[in-house]
Amino acid sequence: MIKIENVTKVYPGSDKAVVQDLNLHIEKGEICVLVGASGCGKTTTMRMINRLIDLTEGRILVADQDIHSVDPIKLRLGIGYVIQETGLFPHYTIEKNIATVPIELKWDKNRIQERVRELMGLVDLDYEQYAKKKPSSLSGGQKQRVGVARALAADPPIMLMDEPFGALDPITRAKLQNEFLDIQARIKKTIVFVTHDIDEAMKMGDKIAVMQDGKVVQYGTPHEILTAPVNKFVENLVGENRILKRLSLITCGEQQVNSPIYNLPGDEETLIERIAQNERLSTHQIVGIAGEEKTPLGYIPLFKYDRGDSTPLLDRIVTPPLTIHQNKTLFDALGVLFNTGERGVFVVDDEGRALSFITMTDLFEAVQ
């Protein structure tokens, strides 16, 4: 969708290239995050795509068309643009702010109003409550929602986002990131996302381009960046705790390494058999126990019992059962285990049925 080919940018009056011989192919429907320290050329690269900055050498193709062969105004009207400072027009109402590009495109009034309603619904802002208000009466998070809605107004296939959530507090930022990912899952835009925050990059990116001194040092999926950093710079950027970061790339539902769940009533015999087996192997395994309709009941630490123990199975269950939704990440699961000091947590679906049981040992194995 976006092809950046051998692009170099040198500002007039300077002999140092801000962006040097940069190549980047961004696939349709992907979020490509440009990440790096300030001054690494990530924002310059992004701004060359909608020609806010003209490149010195090389070429950029958007939808197989050289951006220098199209009128810059036309090009920009087809590319959504979100910046950290939101850049909302203080003298316009929220409604008119969102309608900026449709007004430039001369849509008719009804169509614009309909679209604004739709977009405000998409970014979770109540139309009746906010449409006629000025940006100054909104919170930072709400302003950024308006910023995103405004960029999406004319349904552009491409969006450029320059640290869109950078000025928000951590809680609001995480909330907006999640909501944006939900929206993106539905609208499938091609997005160039600039950030200096590697955690944000890991979370938002389908692909990550790590930049340093105007060059892309590594381009790959978050998983690739974490597992195989190409050099010391990338390694430092992802940090010492990159194993922990990998946990946050996998959702509990996707996790393959699980401990078994036994249903009571139903699996009494297999469970007794399992305990006997454990006695022989002397591992420290625990198993999850679910009741009727897969309701999580708790867990049984196998190593505490031997074959001759006559405690009824139901009395051996350690309660209460911990649960976590299947869409949460393994990192969240780890947090749950650490917070409670328990050994295992049930992954549940929307109805609260146990899907799998994850223990500390499973988490270890997941990142090995």
Next chain:
Amino acid sequence: METKKITINDFILPIIIIALSIGYGYYVLTYPVDTIVSNYLSLPLIFKMVRQHFYLILVSASLAIATSVPLGILLSRPMFKRVRSLIVGIVNVGQTIPSLAVIALFVGILGIGSKTAIFALWMYSLLPILNNTIAGMTGVSPFIIDSAIGMGMTKVRTLFFVELPIALPVIMAGIRTAVVINVATAVIAAYVGAGGLGDFIIAGKNINRWQILLLGAGYASLIALLLDHILGVVERILTQ
């Protein structure tokens, strides 16, 4: 919520001002201290002087707006960054020359009459409007302009629909300052025969009649208050 429309409150001050003017005018015409005052003053004369005063102010202010606002916009563009301080400096120097001196100087060139007076008043209104236009335009957040251009607005549309409306309150404040200063300065127009309320002040002082003097001074102050109020209301409506 801010009020957009003109409310009843906006009329209170103008009504008080008009009532005071009518009251004082009626008083001087009905109870003159002596025959000198009664011979000098008449209702048509008062109307004529007020009208001339308004004429001087409105013409000079309009001319000043027409020159300063475009000039200010031009100077606020990045490419004129260097000449900006130079031109503001020149206008500043113009401001420091006493108004009476300017009028005296230009009588030689433009002659006696309202032309000279309007020229002097125009010169005095330039600076506040120019300064405020530049301050207002350069005060628009660069991020707002960046997002406007980045979304695909043309430079001209960004100027008229984004930058100017945002700078408008500051520009309007400059215009208000200029107009209020002008109402007072216009009094000296009487020295070059341009008429206006200054005639009453000079005459009142020369023949030593406080009623005539107060007529000129009082009316000038009331006009200043009235115009400031009206421009304030205009500013409020325009900026919402």
